[in-house]
Amino acid sequence: MCGIVGYIGSKKATPVLINALKKLEYRGYDSAGIAVFDGEDIVVRKVKGALKALEERISKEVINGSLGIGHTRWATHGEPSDVNAHPHTNLSGTIAVVHNGIIENYAKLKAWLQGEGVVFRSETDTEVIAHLINYYYEMDGDIFHSVIEATHRLEGSYALGVICSDYPDRLIAARKESPLIVGLGKGENFIASDVPAVLEYTRDVYFLDQKEIAVLYSDHVDLFDEDGNKVIKQPYHVDWDLSSAEKNGYAHFMLKEIHEQPKALTDTMRPRLVYENKKPVDINFDELTVAEHFKNAKRIVITACGTAYHAGVVAAYAFEKFARIPVVVTVASEFRYMNPILDKDDIFIVISQSGETADTLAAMRLAKEAGIHVIAITNCVGSTVSREANDVIYTWAGPEIAVASTKAYTTQLMCLYLLALKCAFLREKFSRAEYTRLLSELEQIPSKVQEILDDKTGIQKFVSKNFNKEKVFFIGRQFDSATSLECALKLKEVSYMHSEAFAAGELKHGPIALVDKNTLVVAIATDPKLYEKIASNIVEVRTRGATTFVITQDKDGAFAQAADEIVSIPHTESAFASMLSIIPAQLFAYYCAIHRGTDPDKPRNLAKSVTVE
Ligand code: F6R
Secondary structure, three states: OOEEEEEEOOOOHHHHHHHHHHOOHHHOOOEEEEEEEOOOOEEEEEEEOOHHHHHHHHOOOOOOOOEEEEEEEOOOOOOOOOOOOOOEEOOOOOEEEEEEOOEOOHHHHHHHHHHOOOOOOOOOOHHHHHHHHHHHHHHHOOHHHHHHHHHHHOOEOEEEEEEEOOOOOOEEEEEEOOOOEEEEOOOOEEEEOOHHHOOOOOOEEEEOOOOOEEEEOOOOEEEEOOOOOEEOOOOEEOOOOHHHHHOOOOOOHHHHHHHOHHHHHHHHHHHHEEEEOOEEEEEOOOOOOOOOHHHHOOEEEEEEOHHHHHHHHHHHHHHHHHHOOOEEEEEHHHHOOOOOOOOOOEEEEEEEOOOOOHHHHHHHHHHHHOOOOEEEEEOOOOOHHHHHOOEEEEOOOOOOOOOOOOHHHHHHHHHHHHHHHHHHHHOOOOOHHHHHHHHHHHHOHHHHHHHHHHOOHHHHHHHHHHOOOOEEEEEEOOHHHHHHHHHHHHHHHHHOOEEEEEEHHHHHHOHHHHOOOOEEEEEEEOOHHHHHHHHHHHHHHHOOOOEEEEEEOOOOOOOOOOOOEEEEOOOOOHHHOHHHHHHHHHHHHHHHHHHHOOOOOOOOOOOOOOOOO
């Protein structure tokens, strides 16, 4: 994620920038920085740590100037450090840039710029942008054209704020995919990643559209399309209060994060797909030093806790199905006391959103002591897991504020599916044609998640009638039994309803004794080969009085008669459906919490990061 801000006007820029950044700290908090034009030069101050560290750093100096940009960082490329903090500048320090997003082709651009003699100072993708703008600026001396030329070469997502000491009368902003707004004041104007940053100063904003560019002066703002043609549009008057603005208008962070999944999944997936003629043809994990190891490994060992463990259980099905490689998945709190049997030919994967979970760390250290190469999947750059693992795959989901994990889970799944497919291809388990077919299917997952999010009425209606059930059981087979685990956890965490997950075939071996008219049974059914089996399970529980709810790709088939309510998810390869079927279950959990009056963002007794055993 990351938050960016910018100011041009007659006030001192520094306090305005700091104030605005405070409202964006939820977007990133591992480092922060500002760049202010002081009348002669651009003064850059940036430090590792929360915004407070930056405030302390600048408290003893006066930075004059009424033009500036600022940034609060959630690291994606390069660990949190002073040097990796934004703003980044060209070598002479005359152009400064803040960025939110991921530049997918940064490695290529960096190599090319290095060939042109540029010396890079940070590990970030953002520094490329500063040098790229400079490259064009040296050719024609026009900062606006240089920003346009540079953005034409960027692949991926960006929201940018740019200042140049030769143009002290303007601030340039541009966006593609990452959010960016322009705040319209009287004799002053602002940019920000999100509305809360400017609410203290103005309620009139432009929401920049895809690839739009804004040039801000003190007294007016000009908008342009990606080719520099003028765009005219009406400002929007914001009438939300500050707390709902922080959540982008959503009532809770959990709901906001559920809705961020299409973007988060795209950010996780796309930089790792290799395209030819706009079609994905391969997967490239630049970050893996042992990609070839996947070819000959004898076994995959996965360990994690909670939701991350559930991602591991889904992954076991994926690796075994696609790559035909055995997988062992163990919760980290068990693994650490197991005296585990490990082999140097194992691939060892730990999964942790926070990268700080005590049990996961202990399990990882055990594997490292045994001389095993550890691959970590985590969302937090600079976390302990990321520092201690041999290779790190980042989920790039952005900060997850709600305690109950949603977007971190689905992006973990995406990383694991990418790994499983790559592994299968290296092991020659399918043809190139099948590989590219699967990649094209995978590529559509984010838009299919969006389709589910676009129509929530069925789920909301069903919840309004069933939020008082005494017990809720989630059932499924194969991949769907793995998904059921996460569905049940989400519901119990945020609504405090008693929920359990069972492999559907296990029902009659015991749990069915619990089924009565106060029971809701939610079946996940995404594999056509198993529809009839699940339909029979539904009939079994229904005849014992249970209410039934089915999440499936087969709305009109096997379940039409058997279920009380069906939520259909878009068609996809059934092995990928775990990334879709969890979405209605997340929404179900969220709306149950709302109806029952619990706080979905801060469930009782739970912490976001479990750093003690
Ligand atoms: C559930 C949840 C927890 C975490 C678990 C591991 O919504 O968030 O179950 O998944 O505590 O945390 P990380 O992934 O940070 O290691």
